[in-house]
Amino acid sequence: MATEGTEAPTRTRDAHVGVFAASARTLRAVRPLVGLLRPYRALFAGAVVADVLSRVLQVAAAAAGAYLIGRAASGATADELWPLVWIILALSVPAALLAGLHNLWTHQMSYRMLAERRLTTFRKIRSLAPVHTHRSRSGDVASSAMGDMETLELFTSHIVPPAVVAVLVPGAALVGLGLMHPLLPLVLLPVLLAVATVPGWLLAQANEDADRIRGGVGQLSADVVDALQGVREIAALGAEAEVLRRLDERQDQLARANARHGRRAGREQAATDGLLAIGVLLTVLVAGILVEQGRLEPALYPAAIVVAAASFGPVIAVSRLAQELANIAAAFERIGRLLDQQPDITEPAMPARTPAATGAVRFENVTFTYPGAPSPALRGVSFEIPPGERVALVGHSGAGKSTCAALLQRHVDPDDGRITIDGVDLRDLPSAEVRNLLAVVPQDTHLFRRSVNDNVRLAHPDAADGDVQRVLVAAHAHDFVHALLDGGDTRLGELGTGLSGGQRQRIAIARALLADRPLALQDEAVSNLDTETERAINEALATTAEGRTTLLIAHRPSTIRTADHVVVLEHGEVTAIGTYDELLAEPGGPLSRLLDHPTS
Numbered sequence: 001m002a003t004e005g006t007e008a009p010t011r012t013r014d015a016h017v018g019v020f021a022a023s024a025r026t027l028r029a030v031r032p033l034v035g036l037l038r039p040y041r042a043l044f045a046g047a048v049v050a051d052v053l054s055r056v057l058q059v060a061a062a063a064a065g066a067y068l069i070g071r072a073a074s075g076a077t078a079d080e081l082w083p084l085v086w087i088i089l090a091l092s093v094p095a096a097l098l099a100g101l102h103n104l105w106t107h108q109m110s111y112r113m114l115a116e117r118r119l120t121t122f123r124k125i126r127s128l129a130p131v132h133t134h135r136s137r138s139g140d141v142a143s144s145a146m147g148d149m150e151t152l153e154l155f156t157s158h159i160v161p162p163a164v165v166a167v168l169v170p171g172a173a174l175v176g177l178g179l180m181h182p183l184l185p186l187v188l189l190p191v192l193l194a195v196a197t198v199p200g201w202l203l204a205q206a207n208e209d210a211d212r213i214r215g216g217v218g219q220l221s222a223d224v225v226d227a228l229q230g231v232r233e234i235a236a237l238g239a240e241a242e243v244l245r246r247l248d249e250r251q252d253q254l255a256r257a258n259a260r261h262g263r264r265a266g267r268e269q270a271a272t273d274g275l276l277a278i279g280v281l282l283t284v285l286v287a288g289i290l291v292e293q294g295r296l297e298p299a300l301y302p303a304a305i306v307v308a309a310a311s312f313g314p315v316i317a318v319s320r321l322a323q324e325l326a327n328i329a330a331a332f333e334r335i336g337r338l339l340d341q342q343p344d345i346t347e348p349a350m351p352a353r354t355p356a357a358t359g360a361v362r363f364e365n366v367t368f369t370y371p372g373a374p375s376p377a378l379r380g381v382s383f384e385i386p387p388g389e390r391v392a393l394v395g396h397s398g399a400g401k402s403t404c405a406a407l408l409q410r411h412v413d414p415d416d417g418r419i420t421i422d423g424v425d426l427r428d429l430p431s432a433e434v435r436n437l438l439a440v441v442p443q444d445t446h447l448f449r450r451s452v453n454d455n456v457r458l459a460h461p462d463a464a465d466g467d468v469q470r471v472l473v474a475a476h477a478h479d480f481v482h483a484l485l486d487g488g489d490t491r492l493g494e495l496g497t498g499l500s501g502g503q504r505q506r507i508a509i510a511r512a513l514l515a516d517r518p519l520a521l522q523d524e525a526v527s528n529l530d531t532e533t534e535r536a537i538n539e540a541l542a543t544t545a546e547g548r549t550t551l552l553i554a555h556r557p558s559t560i561r562t563a564d565h566v567v568v569l570e571h572g573e574v575t576a577i578g579t580y581d582e583l584l585a586e587p588g589g590p591l592s593r594l595l596d597h598p599t600s
């Protein structure tokens with residue numbers, strides 16, 4: 001059994017190890033942050049120089065004011081004091097101007113850096129989409145892209161430049177005190193150093209608090225987004241109490257993490273304020289003794305106290321902001337984890353020439369397994385879509401239809417086999433060029449909180465009004481759009497609130513028509529629609545497919561029979577290929593089984 005005497009050194013050693021580990025982690029996170037400022041070093045240098053000069057002039061003005069009071073108390077005449085008044089003014093005016101320049105340059109530097117980092121983050125999210133974003137919670141990703149990014153501004157604006165000032169200004173103050181008497185800086189220096197070390201006392205706990213807070217913010221944000229997006233389903237199921245209970249749990253966890261962070265910060269602030277009081281008190285006592293002994297001019301006594309107190313200002317400011325350093329490091333680590341993730345596809349080093357896409361689309365012995373899945377989603381899938389024809393891809397849920405769609409759009413690449421357009425392997429083409437060949441009508445249409453016309457123009461931002469109206473007519477959407485309050489300028493609610501499922505699908509078809517691409521992908525575009533709406537949308541889809549090589553993912557017979565050929569998938573394998581009539585004529589065949597049991 002360990003004795004009490006051995007336990008104490010062990011606890012101390014563990015505490016030291018924890019501090020060193022926490023310090024190393026924070027330094028690892030902070031080092032790249034400093035690197036972010038490199039492109040803006042001119043603004044950074046100007047901001048630091050302006051801040052240092054401003055603080056030094058402020059301290060000098062305050063010291064001159066204190067000296068003026070000391071001279072006045074010593075019986076100096078007005079004529080003797082007026083030069084000091086002019087000196088104070090001469091110091092204060094440029095100090096104010098330099099402080100303004102410091103704020104301007106610091107925030108120009110920070111917000112330019114943040115804008116660039118946001119663009120980098122959004123580009124990364126785009127490169128990971130949609131497979132990675134389906135595996136992540138959108139609210140958590142948004143929290144990293146926005147909330148964590150905003151936290152970095154604390155570092156670039158309120159920690160790094162002031163940290164430089166916190167070294168130079170107290171140094172200048174110590175020099176000033178030394179000119180008054182050599183003993184004064186020797187008394188003050190140990191206390192200043194002690195104040196600077198305060199944030200490191202509880203650094204391990206600060207890192208732990210920061211991880212809990214940043215993680216809690218991301219989880220709560222994701223839960224709130226889920227609740228907002230599913231508000232209709234929540235209301236319909238009467239699940240408000242359960243959803244609110246979960247949100248309360250997340251909020252309580254975050255509140256506890258914030259409270260723990262606040263208690264630690266409060267202890268650090270109390271220690272900082274205590275050390276400040278000790279430093280000023282020591283200066284008061286030592287300077288008083290020096291005055292009493294005749295070793296310090298009495299008029300310099302108040303100036304010494306002012307300079308000593310002012311020397312703590314930059315150090316305390318940085319010390320208090322450094323309490324957030326762990327939080328900033330945690331935010332940067334979260335952003336870094338997002339930026340370090342690799343896309344599910346690899347862009348070609350030497351891209352092939354983009355095909356004209358007037359010929360065949362071929363799946364050649366394609367096999368694909370999702371990461372972590374126990375078995376392949378597709379096994380040796382082969383079929384062809386001849387030029388200008390419509391091929392229906394059918395099968396039960398989980399048969400691999402959506403995987404084929406994802407592969408054709410190059411959201412993922414095959415593990416084995418290949419997919420070609422006009423004989424060109426999709427892996428030899430940049431993913432953006434592959435997607436620019438496809439006009440996609442998805443099963444679930446996402447509409448943005450913009451006007452109807454702007455939602456259609458997403459496919460072609462520079463399209464003329466006449467072109468937008470043309471595709472709305474072709475998509476059988478013009479009549480209901482015209483009937484809206486402001487017609488095509490009507491601003492839609494979030495996720496297309498205010499439009500029916502069929503109306504949203506017709507907007508998606510209008511987008512695909514406006515994109516005017518040589519290949520078409522229609523993914524369950526008429527699922528869950530009434531018969532009349534299905535008929536109208538099928539007519540619009542026929543317009544979309546006209547003259548285009550089209551892959552049609554469907555499960556309704558009325559849609560399947562419009563295809564030139566049908567490919568039946570079962571458990572990730574092709575079990576039949578032929579025309580609708582040929583396959584249906586086979587009793588007990590794959591298509592007959594599918595249509596007899598469409599949901600099995």
